[in-house]
Amino acid sequence: MKVLLVDDEPTILETVETKLRKEGYSVFTAATAEEGMRLYKQTKPDLLILDVMLPQRSGYDLCRAIRKDSKVPIIFLTARASEDDRVSGLDIGADDYVVKPFNLSELAARVKALLRRTTGETPLQIVETGNLKIDPVRHEAVLDGANLTLSPKEFALLYFLARHAGQVFSRDTLLDRVWGQDAFVSSRTVDVHVHWLRERIEPTPGKPIRLVTVRGVGYKFVA
Amino acid sequence: MKVLLVDDEPTILETVETKLRKEGYSVFTAATAEEGMRLYKQTKPDLLILDVMLPQRSGYDLCRAIRKDSKVPIIFLTARASEDDRVSGLDIGADDYVVKPFNLSELAARVKALLRRTTGETPLQIVETGNLKIDPVRHEAVLDGANLTLSPKEFALLYFLARHAGQVFSRDTLLDRVWGQDAFVSSRTVDVHVHWLRERIEPTPGKPIRLVTVRGVGYKFVA
DNA sequence: GCGCTTATTAATGCGGTCTTAACTCGCCTT
DNA sequence: AAGGCGAGTTAAGACCGCATTAATAAGCGC
Numbered sequence: 001m002k003v004l005l006v007d008d009e010p011t012i013l014e015t016v017e018t019k020l021r022k023e024g025y026s027v028f029t030a031a032t033a034e035e036g037m038r039l040y041k042q043t044k045p046d047l048l049i050l051d052v053m054l055p056q057r058s059g060y061d062l063c064r065a066i067r068k069d070s071k072v073p074i075i076f077l078t079a080r081a082s083e084d085d086r087v088s089g090l091d092i093g094a095d096d097y098v099v100k101p102f103n104l105s106e107l108a109a110r111v112k113a114l115l116r117r118t119t120g121e122t123p124l125q126i127v128e129t130g131n132l133k134i135d136p137v138r139h140e141a142v143l144d145g146a147n148l149t150l151s152p153k154e155f156a157l158l159y160f161l162a163r164h165a166g167q168v169f170s171r172d173t174l175l176d177r178v179w180g181q182d183a184f185v186s187s188r189t190v191d192v193h194v195h196w197l198r199e200r201i202e203p204t205p206g207k208p209i210r211l212v213t214v215r216g217v218g219y220k221f222v223a
Numbered sequence: 224m225k226v227l228l229v230d231d232e233p234t235i236l237e238t239v240e241t242k243l244r245k246e247g248y249s250v251f252t253a254a255t256a257e258e259g260m261r262l263y264k265q266t267k268p269d270l271l272i273l274d275v276m277l278p279q280r281s282g283y284d285l286c287r288a289i290r291k292d293s294k295v296p297i298i299f300l301t302a303r304a305s306e307d308d309r310v311s312g313l314d315i316g317a318d319d320y321v322v323k324p325f326n327l328s329e330l331a332a333r334v335k336a337l338l339r340r341t342t343g344e345t346p347l348q349i350v351e352t353g354n355l356k357i358d359p360v361r362h363e364a365v366l367d368g369a370n371l372t373l374s375p376k377e378f379a380l381l382y383f384l385a386r387h388a389g390q391v392f393s394r395d396t397l398l399d400r401v402w403g404q405d406a407f408v409s410s411r412t413v414d415v416h417v418h419w420l421r422e423r424i425e426p427t428p429g430k431p432i433r434l435v436t437v438r439g440v441g442y443k444f445v446a
Numbered sequence: 447g448c449g450c451t452t453a454t455t456a457a458t459g460c461g462g463t464c465t466t467a468a469c470t471c472g473c474c475t476t
Numbered sequence: 477a478a479g480g481c482g483a484g485t486t487a488a489g490a491c492c493g494c495a496t497t498a499a500t501a502a503g504c505g506c
Contacts, residue, residue, distance in 0.1 A: 121469075144465090151462080151463055151464085152463080152464095153464070154463095185464085185466090186465075186466065186467095188465090188466075188467085189464075189465055189466080190463085192465075193464085195462065215473085
């Protein structure tokens with residue numbers, strides 16, 4: 001994922017760049033709106049971080065110019081925290097706001113969240129459906145008040161299916177979304193994991209009511 | 224009131240000096256620890272602002288040297304925001320910490336507050352959970368009434384995990400948040416420190432109930 | 447500079463986890 | 477009714493991750 005960072009303070013450029021690189025992003029930096037625009041056209045980043053206060057053309061200007069031909073997510077950095085700023089910033093198309101002085105980790109978290117949001121993924125949050133509760137942050141799944149012991153894959157699979165309860169997923173899709181795009185395993189692997197999950201969360205063996213098979217298609221979680 | 228500012232970045236020297244002069248302070252600046260020491264002896268400032276990262280002798284060194292003959296208030300500037308830094312910084316006698324990138328007004332406010340200095344309140348707070356109590360300011364951890372002997376890293380790691388009890392952290396995240404953003408050490412290092420911590424705080428060896436492993440993910444502190 | 451404490455890395459062993467393959471069952475089609 | 481296809485189930489082996497220990501390096505106080 002490519003991130004373009006435009007700020008006129010060298011310290012900020014450097015620290016933010018270092019942080020984001022550590023998080024695995026490709027980072028491009030610019031100190032002025034002009035250079036930012038040039039780099040934007042060159043690199044077509046997945047996300048922009050713009051300082052509101054820039055010499056000559058402001059971050060607002062740059063944002064407006066970019067918004068004319070793209071809906072790329074944009075985070076504003078600003079020293080001012082007034083409601084007024086937030087409003088006008090969001091007006092012209094900013095997706096998020098971070099007020100200086102900011103915490104590096106917080107900024108990184110917002111970048112991550114915004115990218116996830118814009119690429120269709122929802123951020124990590126607790127899923128609760130009926131008597132089942134899954135907390136990805138604590139990495140805990142609770143069924144009828146009892147803690148479930150799940151392996152990493154089982155947990156990931158259950159969390160994904162529960163988060164999209166009702167929706168059917170093919171084995172291939174599940175491999176993509178749960179295992180990852182670079183996993184090259186047989187699709188039958190999914191069956192096995194579903195089987196184990198059923199042993200743990202289904203009340204009556206042989207009669208699944210939560211992890212349901214949709215024959216010829218795949219599996220779905222029923223709430 | 225005289226303030227001595229030591230930082231090797233010209234931009235910071237200039238902006239901070241300007242700001243503080245506006246606030247009515249007499250400001251002296253130095254780019255190296257040596258020069259800082261010289262100016263300190265010459266001017267006997269009422270407060271010091273030190274960059275942690277300086278060429279040759281670090282800000283820590285300078286702080287330690289100055290602490291030998293004075294209790295002059297000291298503020299550290301650092302690009303690193305790790306718990307460990309905060310802790311070790313306070314250990315050697317810093318009175319406050321400002322993490323780069325920082326807001327000028329915030330720094331000025333801290334200078335003011337520190338100079339006013341009645342009963343300095345630190346951003347570091349005591350964590351108490353069950354029979355464990357951790358006081359970062361005193362740098363003391365007490366378990367069941369008994370004082371724990373912890374190394375700096377052990378203390379920082381325990382403090383961080385306990386402060387975020389329940390939440391799982393990957394090894395990489397822990398390295399980021401506890402070791403610091405510019406620490407390039409193997410993630411296995413975390414295992415070893417967790418191991419030592421367990422030896423000190425877990426009641427039964429081999430069956431951790433507080434520092435729990437989440438297989439495939441990382442570690443978490445359970446209250 | 448010397449010795450102690452602390453941090454980090456590397457190596458090893460163990461145990462859990464994942465994956466595959468084989469076999470079975472059931473449903474659908476012809 | 478038979479064949480084929482999809483899914484359930486199980487066992488076995490490969491693989492991976494973690495705990496643990498020892499050895500080395502680095503920091504710190506004396």
